[in-house]
Amino acid sequence: MEKGYVHVYTGNGKGKTTASLGLSVRAALAGKKVFFGQFVKGMEYSELKIVDYLPNIEIHQFGRDCFIYNDPTEEDILVAKEGLEICKEVLKNGEYDLVVLDEINIALYYKLFSVEEVLEMIKEREHHVEVVLTGRYAPEEIVEIADLVTEMKEVKHYYTTGLMARKGIEF
Template sequence: MTSSSTDDKYKQRMQRKKEHIDKKIAEANEERGIIILITGNGKGKSTSGFGTVLRCVGHGLKAGVAQFIKGKWDCGERNILEKLGVDFHVMGTGFTWDTQNKELDTQAAQEVWQETRKMLSNPELTLVLLDELTYIARYGYIDTDEIIEALNNRPKMQSVIITGRGCPQPLTDIADTISEIKDVRHAYNSGVKAQKGIDW
């Protein structure tokens, strides 16, 4: 096969691909905020959410973050995003397996949830990240129906990212975009210590 023939076939293939992509872009004409669920057992769910927050702020738009479960430990993303004007509301008790106190964890979750509700009603926020919300809903610290009501009543152009494993089905059902991160291999399981700047 000649080089010219190979080039022609490549161009034809790319032209067909372009036509398909252009058609899909033309069909997507609805304008509204979306709900993105980033779930699965793999590493990188929160990292993905924070990357989108940074992207949002990079375009001069406003974003807010509610962090459940992880507590007030050192967070590299928070260190930079707060300097860029992103409000953080962090559940003070930290990991539930450390506290082992459901009443205390429920109270801490409810305190962050009240601030979250304010963010979900603020039309100035283009994006709200609800980091590790799936656990809070699954453990019953916040009623899932209450979460869904707040999400459904948010400003039309506001998007929300929910991260965490084991998302309750009702929350999964209302998500517009779902990405599942698979755990193929994790250095931690081989005894490699979590590293500042890499893992948090």
């Protein structure tokens, strides 16, 4: 790719991570090299097994236990900042064609690092690298610099009936 674009998948509806995983699989099957970094997440999600099937996708988690219903701890912040440093290097070195920053908007919402750091990281990336930022609450500054913004809107969700997350569908 001559020029990499910036995608944002945000909103309160289901499907942001799923869409970025679909794009990652498509890119990998087209011979592209993919780096998938998950912020905030530390659970054993099914997508972590993707490396067993598609060797040109690398996936890393930069989160611990889910703190979404609590305040992040110092350790949560440290893990996120370490992940951000890894992603800065990945974006800058140009080794990957597609870099997904999954749930980075949530990390920003919880102030695990600054919007300015993320904007600078995107600006300093190798020019051919396509980058995807996912998560609810995308800051306006991120939306402004993006080339593509998709907002997932929840219309109806079976969680409201008490259905819990199911392996292979939600995680």
